[in-house]
Amino acid sequence: MLTHPTHDRLVALGLTGMAKALDEQQRQPDIAALAFEERLALLVDREATERENKRLVARLRFASLRQNAVVEDIDMKAPRGLDKPLFQKLVAGEWIDRHQNLLIIDPTGVGKSWIACALGHKACRDNRSVLYQRLPRLFEALTLARGDGRHARLLRTLARVELLVLDDWGLAPMTAEQQRDLLEMMEDRHGRGSTLVTSQLPVEHWHELIGNPTIADAILDRLVHNAHRLNLKGESLRKAAAKRQTLDDEPAN
Missing domain, CATH: 3.40.50.300 (P-loop containing nucleotide triphosphate hydrolases)
Incomplete structure (x- = not known):
């Protein structure tokens, strides 16, 4: 029941990469087999990747x-x-x-x-x-x-x-x-x-x-x-x- 509020809160905080990763996790039937720390690490990695991609797009646009x-x-x-x-x-x-x-x-x-x-x-x-x-x-x-x-x-x-x-x-x-x-x-x-x-x-x-x-x-x-x-x-x-x-x-x- 907390999926949608959490997703919306992540988007509101500008954590769109984590929001996308959370949606993907919810669609994976075996995600519960991962520990909380492992799931959180996946969310953080996705956010870092999203941010780096945005910075790269900005650098290329400026270049x-x-x-x-x-x-x-x-x-x-x-x-x-x-x-x-x-x-x-x-x-x-x-x-x-x-x-x-x-x-x-x-x-x-x-x-x-x-x-x-x-x-x-x-x-x-x-x-x-x-x-x-x-x-x-x-x-x-x-x-x-x-x-x-x-x-x-x-x-x-x-x-x-x-x-x-x-x-x-x-x-x-x-x-x-x-x-x-x-x-x-x-x-x-x-x-x-x-x-x-x-x-x-x-x-x-x-x-x-x-x-x-x-x-x-x-x-x-x-x-x-x-x-x-x-x-x-x-x-x-x-x-x-x-x-x-x-x-x-x-x-x-």
């Missing part, structure tokens, strides 16, 4: 990852020169704890954004805060924020996350305003968070891309010198997939 990628689905056999031992260390995430950076360099279509998002997803699963940004769009957002008074607040948000993913670095030369914004980001995050950068442009050309030699030195000193590097190569995976699709669609002779 706004471009690709729905997970590290378990990455094709380790694809011919793109992926350093497998290094990648496994990156998946473990200790580099984020140490506030180190990661640079993923490859020609277009080899999978740098997918790998970056997969590592971001894994960091979310490991209870770390993550934020994904395409660098061109981020520069646009910072310009707009400067105009409406949100600039400092946006920089604080970028500084606080444990892993900041900057995708598509180096698509165009940087303006003086963009150089200053990037320096502020790197200065705020240096020694406090990890930054993951993807780019088609080799690192040795980044100094020229940034433009101002003094600012370029300051940015790259904070970003590159403590960074792991994944240098990928090979044919575009998108082109290879398109070729396979074309062959599959051709009529048999």
Whole structure:
């Protein structure tokens, strides 16, 4: 007779995981064989799982990852020169704890954004805060924020996350305003968070891309010198997939 009142009280207290588990227990004919402590432990475990799942959903929503990628689905056999031992260390995430950076360099279509998002997803699963940004769009957002008074607040948000993913670095030369914004980001995050950068442009050309030699030195000193590097190569995976699709669609002779 106490089942419904107890269920309702659990829901009212925000213990929805325990409420669901209690309903499930009541439908199990052999549940009485378990001791009270065992049944209670099952309720508590379910509540803990429900809460962690909700936190993960919130972290992923905030991260706004471009690709729905997970590290378990990455094709380790694809011919793109992926350093497998290094990648496994990156998946473990200790580099984020140490506030180190990661640079993923490859020609277009080899999978740098997918790998970056997969590592971001894994960091979310490991209870770390993550934020994904395409660098061109981020520069646009910072310009707009400067105009409406949100600039400092946006920089604080970028500084606080444990892993900041900057995708598509180096698509165009940087303006003086963009150089200053990037320096502020790197200065705020240096020694406090990890930054993951993807780019088609080799690192040795980044100094020229940034433009101002003094600012370029300051940015790259904070970003590159403590960074792991994944240098990928090979044919575009998108082109290879398109070729396979074309062959599959051709009529048999």
